[in-house]
Amino acid sequence: MNFKSILFLAVVLLICSCKSETETLAEKTHARNILVDSVITQFQKKILAQQIDSVFSKYNFNGSVAIFRGENVLYEQQNGFEDFNQKKKIDHSSVFAIASISKQFTAVLVLLQEEKGKLNTDDKVSKYLPEFQTVQFQNISIKELLNHTSGISDFGNGLLSVPGKEFHYSNKGFRFLGKIIEKVSGKSYDENIKELFIKIGMEYSSTANVFTGRNFAAAFIGNNNNFQKVENMPKRLADESISVPAGGILSTVNDLHLWNTALYGGEILNPESLKKLVEKSSERDHQIIGKMDYGFGIMMNVGKPLAYFHTGYVKGAPSLLIYYPESQTSVVILSNIANEVKGKKAIFNPHKEIRQITDAIQNTVIDLRKEMINPVIIK
Numbered sequence: 001m002n003f004k005s006i007l008f009l010a011v012v013l014l015i016c017s018c019k020s021e022t023e024t025l026a027e028k029t030h031a032r033n034i035l036v037d038s039v040i041t042q043f044q045k046k047i048l049a050q051q052i053d054s055v056f057s058k059y060n061f062n063g064s065v066a067i068f069r070g071e072n073v074l075y076e077q078q079n080g081f082e083d084f085n086q087k088k089k090i091d092h093s094s095v096f097a098i099a100s101i102s103k104q105f106t107a108v109l110v111l112l113q114e115e116k117g118k119l120n121t122d123d124k125v126s127k128y129l130p131e132f133q134t135v136q137f138q139n140i141s142i143k144e145l146l147n148h149t150s151g152i153s154d155f156g157n158g159l160l161s162v163p164g165k166e167f168h169y170s171n172k173g174f175r176f177l178g179k180i181i182e183k184v185s186g187k188s189y190d191e192n193i194k195e196l197f198i199k200i201g202m203e204y205s206s207t208a209n210v211f212t213g214r215n216f217a218a219a220f221i222g223n224n225n226n227f228q229k230v231e232n233m234p235k236r237l238a239d240e241s242i243s244v245p246a247g248g249i250l251s252t253v254n255d256l257h258l259w260n261t262a263l264y265g266g267e268i269l270n271p272e273s274l275k276k277l278v279e280k281s282s283e284r285d286h287q288i289i290g291k292m293d294y295g296f297g298i299m300m301n302v303g304k305p306l307a308y309f310h311t312g313y314v315k316g317a318p319s320l321l322i323y324y325p326e327s328q329t330s331v332v333i334l335s336n337i338a339n340e341v342k343g344k345k346a347i348f349n350p351h352k353e354i355r356q357i358t359d360a361i362q363n364t365v366i367d368l369r370k371e372m373i374n375p376v377i378i379k
Contacts, residue, residue, distance in 0.1 A: 040368055040369060044361060048067060051357045056350075059350045061079055061335065062090070063217075064094055069329045083217075084224070091215075092253060095206075096217045096250065096251065098321070103174050106178060107297030108268060108297075111273040112269070115269070118184035119142065129180065136159060146296040146297060148282060149168070149282050153168070154171050154172050167284050171243065171246035174297070193249070202251065207249055216250070219314070219336050222337065252334075253334060260321070264328070276296060277296045295308075318344075318347050319335065320332075327365060
């Protein structure tokens, strides 16, 4: 064998050796990362169980709480009754009124129509609805209905501020968005949302107009020992004072996790539309949670961790839905009784405490993962 052949063989052996070393290193890194994720997951499960169980106990919380990371159930607990009169217990299939969490569904339906070229969120609402063709309302845009800066009052016929200038939460604004969806699509709101539910696999979700399912968690006022049923539920959610597009969707903890996963995983909206949904376009000082950024029917944390969320309240049914995109984690908190004598702040105490717990754990998990997973750069 001549020198040239020997050199060629040496180079080949060196390349093979390097490849083998690289593959081994990659395998070890992958195995370590799996181990790190497993350790962190067990840590989350243990802490969540300890802390959220204490919230259930502290408030004798009547409702359902579930936390998912991907397909992994980090925490799930149900307590109390779907119906206090019949003493029927809540379980994972219980269907709750989700109130204003419904608004993000309406926002997504609007953006889907925009993707089809049926509207533009910068369009004036007057282009679609005759109610907006008066001088006072003619400059209000679809975007301003979506981020609550239209100035429309829920309790009068005038404007609370110049369109586009100030945040004024408006259920009426989302009722008008529902009308726009119906006009440009040629189908009812219920038909539009049903198509979305089917696409995502949300088998147990519905609207107040068409709900015929079982396991409805009827709403109650009072406490677990002294309660009064809210009449005409869920049909009353379709009344103009609330309206389905603003607060009339019914769902379960599992279906809402499916929704979060599909929405933020890019399975429903294209990237540009999803960016519009969660991009800050207004600010809100929430009477219960405090300062936050607001997108289209979505609230966002001002600081860390990055979170997309929304509260919901209709008489007797407080709710909260959160998604942490950095870890693909959903937090679903649904309830069907509220002691209104104590005020809304007290009604949402369990929800707020659970959110504080999950925010803190999310920050810890992000830091832990950065410290424990330190990938080796191969040159």
